[in-house]
Amino acid sequence: MKRTPLYAAHQRLGGKLIEFGGWEMPVQYTSITDEHLAVRKAAGLFDISHMGEVLISGAGAEAFLNQTLTNDVRKLAAGQGQYTLMCNERGGVIDDLYAYRLTDSEYLLIINASRIEADVAWLERQLAGFARRSDVKFQNTSDTTGAVAVQGPRVVEFIGSFCPGPSTGGTQVARVTDLKKNQVGRFSLAGQPVWISRTGYTGEDGFEIVAPGQHIEAIWNQLLAAGQPYGLKPAGLGARDTLRTEVCYPLYGHELDENTTPIEAGVGFFVALDKGEFIGRAVMAEQKAKGTGKKLVALKMTDRSAPPRPHYAIWSTGQGAAKIGEVVSGTQSPSLGIGIGMGYVPPAFAKSNTPVEIEIRGKRAPAVLVPKPIYRKPD
Amino acid sequence: MANVPSDLKYAKSHEWVRVSGNVATVGITDHAQHELTDVVFVELPEIGRQVKAGDACAVVESVKTASDIYSPVSGEITEANKAVVSNPALANSEPYASGWFYKVKLSNPAELNALLTPEQYQAQIAGA
Numbered sequence: 001m002k003r004t005p006l007y008a009a010h011q012r013l014g015g016k017l018i019e020f021g022g023w024e025m026p027v028q029y030t031s032i033t034d035e036h037l038a039v040r041k042a043a044g045l046f047d048i049s050h051m052g053e054v055l056i057s058g059a060g061a062e063a064f065l066n067q068t069l070t071n072d073v074r075k076l077a078a079g080q081g082q083y084t085l086m087c088n089e090r091g092g093v094i095d096d097l098y099a100y101r102l103t104d105s106e107y108l109l110i111i112n113a114s115r116i117e118a119d120v121a122w123l124e125r126q127l128a129g130f131a132r133r134s135d136v137k138f139q140n141t142s143d144t145t146g147a148v149a150v151q152g153p154r155v156v157e158f159i160g161s162f163c164p165g166p167s168t169g170g171t172q173v174a175r176v177t178d179l180k181k182n183q184v185g186r187f188s189l190a191g192q193p194v195w196i197s198r199t200g201y202t203g204e205d206g207f208e209i210v211a212p213g214q215h216i217e218a219i220w221n222q223l224l225a226a227g228q229p230y231g232l233k234p235a236g237l238g239a240r241d242t243l244r245t246e247v248c249y250p251l252y253g254h255e256l257d258e259n260t261t262p263i264e265a266g267v268g269f270f271v272a273l274d275k276g277e278f279i280g281r282a283v284m285a286e287q288k289a290k291g292t293g294k295k296l297v298a299l300k301m302t303d304r305s306a307p308p309r310p311h312y313a314i315w316s317t318g319q320g321a322a323k324i325g326e327v328v329s330g331t332q333s334p335s336l337g338i339g340i341g342m343g344y345v346p347p348a349f350a351k352s353n354t355p356v357e358i359e360i361r362g363k364r365a366p367a368v369l370v371p372k373p374i375y376r377k378p379d
Numbered sequence: 380m381a382n383v384p385s386d387l388k389y390a391k392s393h394e395w396v397r398v399s400g401n402v403a404t405v406g407i408t409d410h411a412q413h414e415l416t417d418v419v420f421v422e423l424p425e426i427g428r429q430v431k432a433g434d435a436c437a438v439v440e441s442v443k444t445a446s447d448i449y450s451p452v453s454g455e456i457t458e459a460n461k462a463v464v465s466n467p468a469l470a471n472s473e474p475y476a477s478g479w480f481y482k483v484k485l486s487n488p489a490e491l492n493a494l495l496t497p498e499q500y501q502a503q504i505a506g507a
Contacts, residue, residue: 028416306438306440
């Protein structure tokens, strides 16, 4: 198993280490519920150094990325990022990722840890067949780059003391807290350049910090020190999963895979059909026009029961009740105190308020389809 | 350091047994609840069910996973703890007291000799 530069820190903090996508990562430090609630109420700090970082630059970078990814990078100003997907010719998702335009012709892609090999192989193959490949430089910097995510409503109270700013690249701001959602800036930390974006995977306000691997441990320690008085806690992959499930963010391998299109997964908003030709466009255009065979839905248990889990069967109710689909993500929601999840069903069943049943260890428990996100911050 | 009461017997699979006459009360150990952390759901066997030692007869769900609970002894289920079903957190806060799971009328009390003593269980979890 691979280890991030923060392995020693995780051990010191009492992290319970598990295997994830080939990496030895902390699933929790104290408890998933504690860490989840800390992110919702104050702040949590996640090691995301296992994720991949690919740099694509040059005069041909924009065209190459627009041909390979579903969203439109032409919309990006320098210092701005977007959620996007990379699909095969059948419209099946190879990965979901963030693409940041750092400067006019330099892009940083943040990709899933479990897909680094697949993504790099795909990108290299596409680049080899790209007419303007001599105008594109491709660098996989995953092995030498680290990252952390600091998320929660109180992050704005202490991140300024950790990183005073101003930015030295990307979006021009005096303070890191001036970055708007999806903006990214280069900042100097102890004389070293780091990229900080106002993004996250939790549904809370927060930032993600990308830096060379050898500087990540100092960044982690400094952030923990700065945030502790505000309730900042280290948070593991367990809380990362419950947080993203509550707000219905997809996780590759669950909501997304090579046999599922972004349209089926409900993220068609990030597919720019009108930008011109890109891999998988024809399939997705047809689906947008004519519909799909399956649709991602969110669900909530309606009685006290065990929570839904991946692969549990979803059943319709009433006359002719039958298995109609499967759960792809599920957990007990720490914020709501009830079982929640997402799954795929035929579009005819995919309306909110439709009662369903989840098969748990041979018995069916009542649930209901709900709109996304399942958890919404109280106003 | 996990709490291992000296008046109980233990199974390798982290259940404890308290015997009173020919009725055994069963729950999960402090070590087990500490490994699981937040218990969110407990499914207990039906009253009247016959179980054999080693049968999976209950389920404990944490946020992340479902774990089978194995009966350390054979017999008939006589009681299931409603309190831990309606408040699963009791399995974490009071695993040996209000967080107990079920009671069994022993059909083969000699099985108790095959269970671990507190010292043997302590040694097992220390080596873990």
